[in-house]
Amino acid sequence: MRGYVRPGTSQPAWLFPFVAIVVLILSVLPLARLAITGIAALAKGGVGAVLSDPALWSATYYTLVTAVLGTLISLAIGCMFAFLLTLTDIRAKGVLSFLFVLPMMIPPQVTALAWVQVSGPSSPLLKALHIAPPLGSPQPLYSVGGISLLYGVQHAPLVYLALRAGLMALPRDGVEAARLAGAGSFRVFRDIILPLSLPGIIAGAAISFVSCTGNFGIPAILGIPASIYTLPTLIFTKFSAFTSRTFGDVAVLSALIAIISVAGLAIQDRALRGRDYRVLGLSGATAAFELGRWKFLVQPPLWLCIFFMLVAPFFALLAGALVPAYGVPLTFKTMSASAFHEILFRQAVTRTAFANSLSLAAGTALCLLLVTVLTAYALTRRKDLLGRIVSSLIEIPYSLPGIVMAVCFILVFAAPLPILHVTLYGTIWIILIAYLSSFFAVSLKPVVSAFHQIDPALEEAARLSGAGFFRRLADIIVPLIAPAAGASVILVFLIACNELTISALLWSAGTQTLGVAVYNLDDSGSSDLASALSVLVVLMVVFMMLLLELMAKRLPRGVVPWRN
Amino acid sequence: MKTIVSAAALLAASLLAIPAPAANLVLYTSQPNEDAQATVDGFMAANPDVKVDWVRDGTPKIMAKLQAEMEAGNPVADVLLIADTVTLERLKEAGTLLAYKSPEAASYDAALYDADGYYYSTKLITTGIVYNTSAAFKPTSWKDLTKAEAKGLVTMPSPLTSGAALIHAQTLAGVGSLGWDFYKDLAANGATAAGGNGAVLKSVASGEKAFGMIVDYMPIREKAKGAPVEFVFPTEGVSAVTEPVGILASSKSADAAKKFVDYVLSEKGQEGFLKLGYIPARNGMKLPEGFPARDSIKVLPVNAAEALKTTDQDLKTFSGIYGSN
Numbered sequence: 001m002r003g004y005v006r007p008g009t010s011q012p013a014w015l016f017p018f019v020a021i022v023v024l025i026l027s028v029l030p031l032a033r034l035a036i037t038g039i040a041a042l043a044k045g046g047v048g049a050v051l052s053d054p055a056l057w058s059a060t061y062y063t064l065v066t067a068v069l070g071t072l073i074s075l076a077i078g079c080m081f082a083f084l085l086t087l088t089d090i091r092a093k094g095v096l097s098f099l100f101v102l103p104m105m106i107p108p109q110v111t112a113l114a115w116v117q118v119s120g121p122s123s124p125l126l127k128a129l130h131i132a133p134p135l136g137s138p139q140p141l142y143s144v145g146g147i148s149l150l151y152g153v154q155h156a157p158l159v160y161l162a163l164r165a166g167l168m169a170l171p172r173d174g175v176e177a178a179r180l181a182g183a184g185s186f187r188v189f190r191d192i193i194l195p196l197s198l199p200g201i202i203a204g205a206a207i208s209f210v211s212c213t214g215n216f217g218i219p220a221i222l223g224i225p226a227s228i229y230t231l232p233t234l235i236f237t238k239f240s241a242f243t244s245r246t247f248g249d250v251a252v253l254s255a256l257i258a259i260i261s262v263a264g265l266a267i268q269d270r271a272l273r274g275r276d277y278r279v280l281g282l283s284g285a286t287a288a289f290e291l292g293r294w295k296f297l298v299q300p301p302l303w304l305c306i307f308f309m310l311v312a313p314f315f316a317l318l319a320g321a322l323v324p325a326y327g328v329p330l331t332f333k334t335m336s337a338s339a340f341h342e343i344l345f346r347q348a349v350t351r352t353a354f355a356n357s358l359s360l361a362a363g364t365a366l367c368l369l370l371v372t373v374l375t376a377y378a379l380t381r382r383k384d385l386l387g388r389i390v391s392s393l394i395e396i397p398y399s400l401p402g403i404v405m406a407v408c409f410i411l412v413f414a415a416p417l418p419i420l421h422v423t424l425y426g427t428i429w430i431i432l433i434a435y436l437s438s439f440f441a442v443s444l445k446p447v448v449s450a451f452h453q454i455d456p457a458l459e460e461a462a463r464l465s466g467a468g469f470f471r472r473l474a475d476i477i478v479p480l481i482a483p484a485a486g487a488s489v490i491l492v493f494l495i496a497c498n499e500l501t502i503s504a505l506l507w508s509a510g511t512q513t514l515g516v517a518v519y520n521l522d523d524s525g526s527s528d529l530a531s532a533l534s535v536l537v538v539l540m541v542v543f544m545m546l547l548l549e550l551m552a553k554r555l556p557r558g559v560v561p562w563r564n
Numbered sequence: 565m566k567t568i569v570s571a572a573a574l575l576a577a578s579l580l581a582i583p584a585p586a587a588n589l590v591l592y593t594s595q596p597n598e599d600a601q602a603t604v605d606g607f608m609a610a611n612p613d614v615k616v617d618w619v620r621d622g623t624p625k626i627m628a629k630l631q632a633e634m635e636a637g638n639p640v641a642d643v644l645l646i647a648d649t650v651t652l653e654r655l656k657e658a659g660t661l662l663a664y665k666s667p668e669a670a671s672y673d674a675a676l677y678d679a680d681g682y683y684y685s686t687k688l689i690t691t692g693i694v695y696n697t698s699a700a701f702k703p704t705s706w707k708d709l710t711k712a713e714a715k716g717l718v719t720m721p722s723p724l725t726s727g728a729a730l731i732h733a734q735t736l737a738g739v740g741s742l743g744w745d746f747y748k749d750l751a752a753n754g755a756t757a758a759g760g761n762g763a764v765l766k767s768v769a770s771g772e773k774a775f776g777m778i779v780d781y782m783p784i785r786e787k788a789k790g791a792p793v794e795f796v797f798p799t800e801g802v803s804a805v806t807e808p809v810g811i812l813a814s815s816k817s818a819d820a821a822k823k824f825v826d827y828v829l830s831e832k833g834q835e836g837f838l839k840l841g842y843i844p845a846r847n848g849m850k851l852p853e854g855f856p857a858r859d860s861i862k863v864l865p866v867n868a869a870e871a872l873k874t875t876d877q878d879l880k881t882f883s884g885i886y887g888s889n
Contacts, residue, residue, distance in 0.1 A: 121771040135698055135717075135771040225758050227887050239632065240625045240724075246632070325789035326769030327696070334790065347601050348617075414636040423638035508633070509590045509640050510617045524620055525762010525782075526597050 011381055012469045019378045020390060022371055026437040027393045030408030037411050038255045041248025051252075059234040060256060066147045066219070066230060067212035067260075073152025074208045077305065078159025079201060084298060086167040087193065088289045091299065094563070098549065099306050101562040104157035105541050107498040107515050108217030110534040111154055113522060114313030115141055116221065117320040117531065124319040125312075128330040142226035147219050151212045153309050158211060159204030161562070166200025167193075185289055199272055206268035210261045214401020216501040220519065231257045232403040232501065239505060247411060254404040261400055314538060320531035339532040350533060352510060353517035356428065360513065361496035364435040365489045368443035371436075373485065376444060377477065380451040398441035402434075402501035409434045410505060426508040434502045439495060443488045450484035451477075490548060498541065589820040591618040592626050592641040594727060595807075596762060596782075599840050603645070606836045607827045614820045622760045623647040623727025634660070634814075642815035643824050645686065647727025648805040650871050652683040655810065662811040664822050668829035671847050676806060685806030686828050688843040690861060691732040692802045694765065694783040697792040699774035705799045706742060709750060709775055716754035717774035719767050723882050726760045728779050728805045734878055735803035735866040742800065747885050757886040769793050781841040784854040795854075801862035806845060 081100050085093050103111060117123055120139035126132035140146060170193065178188045216232040223233055235253050238246055291298060323329075324336040343350050379391050397405050413424040413433075424430040454477065462472045478485075500515025507516045514537055521530035552563050593600045597620050604616045621629065623646045633639045644652065655661050656678065665681040676685040693703050700713050709718050723730035736742045756773075764776040765783060769791045780802075783795040809828050811821040827833045834844040841852045851858055871878075 132771075135696060135774055137772070139772055225763065227758065240628050325786045325791035326766050327771060327792045328790050342598060346605070347597065348604070349597070349601075352617075416637055423636060425636040426633055426638045426640050508629075509592070509619045512619075520620065521597060523759070523762075524596050525760060525764075525766050527766055529597060 011378060015374060015378045015469075016382065016386075019375045020386075022375070023390050023393050026433070026440055027397050030405065030412050030437065031396065033411045034251055034254060034404070034408045037247055038251035041245075041251055044248065055229065055234060056253065056256070059229045059231050059253075060260075062144065062219075062223070062228055063213055063230040063232075063257070063260065066144055066151060067209055067264075069144070069148035070151025070155065070212040071205055071209045073149060074155040074159050074212075075201065075205055077152060077156040077309075078204060078208075079163060081156070081302070081305075082160045082163040082167060082200075083193075084302060086164050088291050088298070090291060090295065090302070096302060096306065097562045098545070099310055100160060101157045102542070102545065103153055103309055104155070105494055105498065105545060106538055107500055107518065108150075108154050108215055109221050109500055109515065109519050109522070110217075110317070110537055111313065112141075112150055112218045112221035113320075113518070113527070113530060113534055114317040115146075115150060117316035118312055123316060124323045124330045125316040128319060130329075139225075141222050142228075143222075144228060147222050147228065147230075150218045150222065151208075151215060154215070154218065155208040155211050156309075158207045159201070162204030162207060163197060163200040166197050166203075170196055189289075202268055202271045206264055209264040210399060210401070213257060213260050213264065214403060214501065216403055216504055217515070217519070220504075221522065231260075232401060235403055235407065236504060247414070250407050251411065254407045258400050258404050265399060314535075317531050317534055317538070321528055321535050323528060326527070339528040340535075343529050343532045343536070347529065349512055349517050349520075353512045353514045353533075356511055357497050357499075357514040360428065360432055360435060361493045363432055364439060364496045365443070365492040367432075367436055368440060368492055369485055369489050372440070372443045372447045372488065373473075373478070373481070376447040376451045376481075377473075380448060394444060395441050397437045398439070402438055402499065403505065405434055405438050406502045406505040409437070425506075426511075428511045431503050431506045431511060431513070434506060435496050435499070438502060439492050442495060443492045446484040446488040446491070447481060450481040454480050494541075494544060497544075498537070588817050589614050589616045589643065589824060590641050591616055591643045591645060591824070592630060593618055593620055593645040594623045594626060594647050595620065595645065602840060603828065603833075603836060606833065607824055610827055610832065611820075611823050614823060616824070622725040623651060624724055624730070627651060639812060639814045641812055642817055642821045643809065643811055645807065645809045645828065647689070647807055648731045649678075649683060649685065649808045650731065650868055650875070651727060652678075652808050652810045653868060653872055654875075655812075656680075656682040660813055662813045662815060662818060662821075664811055664818075664825060666822070666825050666829055668826055668846075671831075672829070672845060673847065676845050677808075683808040683810035684825065684829055685808045685845045686834075687807050687837050687845050688804055688863075689728060689807055690780045690797070690802040690804045690843075690863065691728055691777060692780055693796045693798055694768050694776045694778040694793050695796065696768050696771055696774050697794055698771070702794070703775060703796060703798070706736065706746065707800075708798075709755070709777075710746070710753050712753075714753060714775055718750060718753065718755035718776065719764050719773040720750075720755060720757045720777040721761045721764050722757045722759060722886070723879060725758075728761065728803075729777070730875070730878070731805050731866060731871065732777065732803040733882055734871045734874070735864050737878065737881075738866065738870075739800065739864060744881060744885070747882070751885045757882070765793070780843075780855070781852070784852070785841040788854060797856065797861055801864040803866065804863045807842075 081096075084090055085097055085100075090096070116139065118125060119141055121133045121135060121137045123132055141150070174192050175188055178192050183191070214232060216236065219228070219230040219233045220236065223230060224237075229237065231253055235250050238250050238253070319330050321339045322335050322337065324334055324338065328334050375394070379387055409430055410425060413430050416423045424433070459472050459476050462476050467475065498515065499513065500519060503513040503516050504519065507513060512520070514533075518530050518533050518537065521527075521533060549563075591600075591604065593603075595603065600618050600620050604618055608614065608616055619626065619629070619641075626646065630639060630641055646652070652661065661682045663681045666684060669677055669681075669684065672684070677683065693706070693709070695703055699717070701708075703709060703714070708714070721729035723733050733747065736746060737744050761779045761782055764778045765786060767773045768776040768778070768783075769786060778795075780795060783791075783793045787793050787795070809825050811818060811825060815821050829846065831846065834846040834849055838844050838849060838852055841854070843851055843855065843858075
């Protein structure tokens with residue numbers, strides 16, 4: 001067996017090179033290609049020509065403004081829910097938590113469509129209630145404020161989950177000590193809980209900011225009609241008016257988004273420095289505050305929030321799908337299920353989109369499962385510089401907005417593959433590879449943390465008894481990490497299923513995803529069909545989340561993100 | 565090692581199960597989704613051995629997609645069914661179209677198809693004015709849209725999204741009494757230009773705007789369904805596109821593509837368009853319901869050769885007036 005096992009470690013010699021090659025293909029190659037094209041474009045067209053385009057700077061401005069405002073809104077809503085649901089004895093926590101996380105799982109363009117149906121003179125819901133604004137009133141959401149508001153709603157659950165993870169680990173004895181010393185609830189909150197939860201808040205803000213920067217669905221539906229372009233929608237429109245300069249321009253734009261995201265993450269690092277609190281003692285702050293009579297003051301706003309974030313948009317969407325033609329008020333007499341009939345039984349694109357999205361999501365989740373188990377194994381047993389480089393290379397595509405990765409892969413695969421002479425551009429495979437790259441980190445995280453919890457002695461004992469690598473993998477490691485691996489599969493599946501940003505640039509005839517189908521239907525003016533398909537997508541998401549909720553009892557703690 | 569090989573094989577097998585496009589004909593069209601599906605369904609009913617996959621987007625956008633694919637060396641489309649002959653004339657000159665002499669051409673006016681058989685007009689789509697029935701006045705001419713009562717209430721499709729809108733702008737720009745000044749007056753009156761015809765219909769029907777420039781069949785059809793809209797053929801005349809069909813030279817299923825061309829030109833295919841509310845291009849067909857008599861519609865002429873040359877300049881002029889959208 002010489003050469004098969006590296007001396008000193010227990011892993012086979014091919015393992016790390018295998019991981020390195022996967023990372024090379026999924027991270028290094030596309031990013032390097034983007035950098036080369038960008039630099040070439042800068043050199044050829046002159047830096048001036050690309051950077052002096054006013055559209056570029058106005059898009060950068062709108063991207064920053066909407067992302068900052070959106071982050072503030074998501075912080076406000078997310079923190080309120082996290083503090084109230086984690087620290088107090090409020091009623092129906094489980095239901096509230098489930099409902100609050102739901103918007104995150106719904107594709108952003110569906111959220112945008114739903115909100116458009118709620119407001120403005122076009123709203124079938126307001127028309128049915130006879131409170132629609134008069135003829136000629138502008139749609140209030142087609143504005144910077146509208147985009148920011150929806151960013152806030154869409155990303156508030158991210159803040160909520162990040163902060164909640166921190167709050168769950170709060171030392172209960174710290175709170176108890178303060179109470180015994182006579183501190184009031186407000187004092188405890190200000191002096192103990194708030195400082196300790198700052199890292200969670202900062203991390204949540206950073207995730208929210210990066211997600212806002214890269215969001216495509218919301219500014220595409222709300223911004224384009226009002227000529228408000230953010231960088232992702234500008235890239236999309238550049239592709240819609242293809243010229244010989246497009247690839248170069250788009251590479252520069254993507255680099256700009258990447259810089260903004262990285263800057264956001266760098267600020268996070270800066271803010272977190274010196275705040276790496278290690279807490280001792282009992283964790284699990286179950287109901288540190290008793291609300292008592294305050295309950296009646298606190299609960300209604302929470303439910304009102306849920307109503308405006310979830311219930312009203314959903315019914316507006318449903319109303320939009322049930323009207324027979326635009327502008328007809330919805331009554332029991334005019335109500336018609338023809339949009340559902342058209343979308344379910346006539347439009348071939350519905351079936352294609354469901355099949356594509358589901359199989360892409362399943363393919364991505366399963367491929368990544370195989371790769372992540374091997375990668376996590378290799379990385380947890382390797383503490384040198386190379387190992388650290390590989391793990392940060394895996395992180396980069398995830399922290400970059402999807403549209404940047406889509407552009408990278410277009411650049412890599414636009415020309416036929418050498419030797420094989422096969423073109424991936426325009427096929428479903430390019431979407432799959434882009435998904436693999438973007439969601440690698442999502443899939444890896446739970447698996448790596450599971451590996452850290454395995455006692456190395458177990459595997460060592462098996463090795464001493466003569467078990468080979470695959471034997472150890474099958475008998476010791478896989479059973480131990482199975483719950484975490486299952487969680488990672490489910491998470492990747494949910495995210496990939498509702499994805500639009502990447503596929504918006506990579507789809508072609510027959511490879512439309514659900515996100516693309518909804519967006520195209522709305523773009524072509526068939527908003528009734530778009531609404532009907534959106535209703536189906538929302539129902540599918542709720543169904544999958546309920547499934548996860550039912551399975552939660554059998555899964556380890558922390559696997560289902562919205563549960564205690 | 566064996567395990568990993570078999571695992572990889574299993575994975576590869578499961579991946580191959582991802583549905584690759586099963587179609588043997590890919591159609592790129594600018595028809596709205598429901599109409600495109602109806603056209604494709606009609607064709608597949610007549611030719612059960614051919615499976616059609618289709619993609620729908622505005623003409624300039626779908627051309628950009630096609631161009632990007634050609635650049636990548638992998639054009640997916642076999643057949644184009646898009647707004648205007650000017651775009652197809654350009655493709656013909658670039659040598660990307662396939663010539664096919666359809667036997668159905670005999671029933672068509674010679675002006676409606678290319679003599680070499682590169683493309684055939686399938687219908688007549690005019691662009692006029694749509695207004696919301698609760699609007700303050702009923703417009704009768706293009707000039708009415710620049711009135712003070714219409715301030716901030718007019719919308720139109722963008723030529724960057726819609727092929728019909730481009731031809732429309734080029735047509736009106738060539739009319740002495742209107743010209744680009746008309747578009748400037750409209751912009752000064754607060755008119756907006758964004759998206760395609762579907763977006764115009766949506767904002768006028770829903771009351772976000774009161775007036776719009778739009779292709780004829782959309783409001784006429786929606787009015788029949790009960791939407792609060794009305795279509796007007798303005799007194800100065802309307803512009804028209806003919807939604808031609810053409811086969812790409814790179815098509816790997818040219819035979820199926822030829823069948824598709826024959827089908828849309830056939831009496832059956834044309835009746836399908838009629839049912840959807842379009843004016844068929846074929847001789848001796850009826851007009852759809854809701855249209856005035858054919859000879860009462862005044863179609864403004866457009867110089868196709870001129871339009872082909874000035875397209876880029878015209879797009880720039882338009883974006884200059886309405887901002888880049």
